[in-house]
Amino acid sequence: MKAVLDDEVDALxxxxxxxxxxxxxxxxxxxGLSVSDLAAGYDMSFAAVQKxxxxxxxxxxxxxxxxxxxxxxxxEVGPLRTIRSMLAELEDHWxxxxxxxxxxxxxxxxxxx
Numbered sequence: 001m002k003a004v005l006d007d008e009v010d011a012l013x014x015x016x017x018x019x020x021x022x023x024x025x026x027x028x029x030x031x032g033l034s035v036s037d038l039a040a041g042y043d044m045s046f047a048a049v050q051k052x053x054x055x056x057x058x059x060x061x062x063x064x065x066x067x068x069x070x071x072x073x074x075x076e077v078g079p080l081r082t083i084r085s086m087l088a089e090l091e092d093h094w095x096x097x098x099x100x101x102x103x104x105x106x107x108x109x110x111x112x113x
Contacts, residue, residue: 008060009086012079015059020044021052025061025075032074035064 015021020042027033027041039049053073056062060079064071 009082011059012061012083015055015061018052021056024052024056024073028062028073029075032072034070034072036070038073
């Protein structure tokens with residue numbers, strides 16, 4: 001089970017490691033955009049934008065739905081919550097460690113006075 005979760009988190013971070021993909025997620029958050037409209041906003045081929053969207057889709061960050069001949073991409077909030085939760089856990093861990101160091105230093109200063 002943990003390996004599956006690790007694989008999912010790896011896919012999320014891989015997908016978000018690219019600035020174009022992060023921009024796509026921002027652009028389709030709230031209001032979906034067609035892949036054609038997305039492609040018009042980048043200095044790359046339509047096929048390249050499609051590949052970026054496919055990476056985001058495999059990671060679960062974006063879903064597409066058909067509207068006539070167009071495919072509309074929408075951001076998915078669930079995976080972003082997973083990332084936020086994981087980062088919050090890491091932050092809590094480090095805040096606790098820093099607090100312990102501060103407490104040790106404060107105790108050392110009091111013992112030296």
